[in-house]
Amino acid sequence: MRPLPTTKDEWRSHLTVARRAVPPEVRTAEADALASAALPLVAPGQTVCAYVPVGAEPGSRQLLDSLRALDVHVLLPVVVGRKPLDWAEYDGNLVRGPHNLLEPTGRRLGAEAVGAASLILVPALAVDATGVRLGRGAGHYDRSLVYADQGTQLVAVVRDQEFLPELPADPHDIRMTAALTPGRGKIDLGNP
Template structure:
């Protein structure tokens, strides 16, 4: 296992991402788009996300999903009365109909569906700072996906989207972590993970 806490890994991975030139990130996003046809089916419902900052991907990835599958759902973030994150809500992606939201996110402008809408997804693309070969995902630590992923259907593919260098041998894990079934990287496309839960 890599030495260090989750917080230390997050800091190091975020710092490394900030050094990646814009041109490289743009090329990686195009490569991710090119892989989508390999594993997204026309009748799929896909829960995706719009990347923030240096996260892999782009609006082009979401637009391509919109072209190749039946329905794309994007997350809508909310917190409870105590200020703590709650399970993500979802809304159907319509190109050109996004609004600014908290955390620097863009969210669909249309009606919001319950958290349980995640259970309709055949495929869930999940933002990650890194993922290991066992499916352990390191997120940003906000807790939104930790609260949301238990609502998935058992057959859904859970796909961490990372840069090629962010697929690592082993990350620290906790009992509540939901393991990813697959990873999507610009160079290698979709790869199954060991997922030895």
């Protein structure tokens, strides 16, 4: 039996390999379950920051469209180099951006737009019981979430097996307040 990873880079490698092995039909079922679990977390008129899944990331465009159908303002990230993320409202249309990522076509709102959100759905490779989130390592969300209002729900979206007891943490890591998984729904996290 292989020992568990200990560093962030080892965890990233381990989790990325595991994600790629998830069959498409399982990804689709998980995406449906995540959409069902996310909708009760919002109300009409609220602003939610979300994301367009890349590769094997959990989530779906269906979730984004379902949020819009509830009259929720959905903001999606726009990568602008090593700076905090920019945000634009999702109107149902996406285009390929300079980083080959799907981006909203709406007007750019700036990094501070995340402060309008009452819920932020954050992509993650894993999250632990204390709210430590493991991302892809570029730091976009750690640089961006400092603009969120205090009390905003910061929800890491992961597969059930990516909710872990403990992950390595750095002082600059922004802690999540909850995890959202296909099997367990929203899990409130104990921030130290």
